[in-house]
Amino acid sequence: MAPAFTLFTHPSTPNGIKMNLFLSELQEAYPTSMPEYRTQVMQMWRLEHREPWYLRINPNGKVPALIHHRPGGKNHAVFESTAMIVHLVQHFDPDRKLSFKPQSDEESECLQWTFWGHGGMGIRLSRSPPNTETDL
Template sequence: MSDVKRPDITLYTAQTPNGIKVSIALEELGLPYKVVKIDLGKNVQKEDWFLEINPNGRIPALTDTFTDGQKIRLFESGSILQYLVEQYDKDYKISYPKGTREYYEMNNWVYFQHGGVGPMQGQANHFTRYAPERIEYGVNRYVNETRRLYGVLDKHLSTSKSGYLVGDHISIADIMHWGWVAHAGWAGINIDEFPHLKAWEDRVFKREGTEKGRHVPDRHTIKELLQDKETMEKHAAEARAWIQQGMASDAKK
């Protein structure tokens, strides 16, 4: 339908590693978009209006006018990024043509992040920063598994001619990983142990799309935060309170 106004994107997000995946991708693609900040500490993501967009009550989420002129609702960061490249990345700025070797290799790393790095590092964050008591088994289990996955990435990047995960340019595989790797220290991981991954993180960090997208909807301050132990502990305590409250609320449902 040629008269359908597109893109008509609204991004519902918060300052998290998953949230900034989408804003970085949108900036890399040069797409216009509106932003609705979701205050996780106030459980806005659990309000009925938001659950109509994402029934799982998590960020990020995105709406757009689809090709049929009707609104489409998208959730799960990997699904959102695949939608964006299939609908709008006609020049393959952050993807590769479907059916090519690079397309399938890109998907390998997309699922590696979605099923591995994200969940494992998320649990490492939880047991390191947010659990009401320190449980060594939980800390060791998830920090060590995240370190193992970082090792896989580091080894792979050691052979990359372009410095990116796949092919000769940045792709959604890189974008999906970057916010998590930038938060390595929050999970108790020393990025210096992984020199190729560290060089990759810095390479992506210097991109204009990353610089613009990482500050949506608030300033991305993890690098400064990790240098200030007192502020870091205060931030963790504040997050711990609402995370524990949210877990208690979810348990009653």
């Protein structure tokens, strides 16, 4: 059987790690019904993420990205890790084990924190120097 989607990623990138964690949670929530998917580890040192075929998937040339394989060969590309998580929840979390009822206050609050994590905390953490000691 063909995979439901293909994840293009690299295990050492923060957003790649985020996607691996989310997919682990999704698999744990749906151990018998989670569809199979394919992971393609990008060869960053070869600038594979800048090649024309990949730029058609993610015009930003960054990882991760996702192709949702649809029936009839129609594929849908999704980039930006938070958008990918929202897409996966919409399509692969039918019992709402990892999400909330659409248009509910709970979903709104969840999306607020999710987008804050993507654009607020995530950006700050990516710019912080590694192994920094602070005085408490």
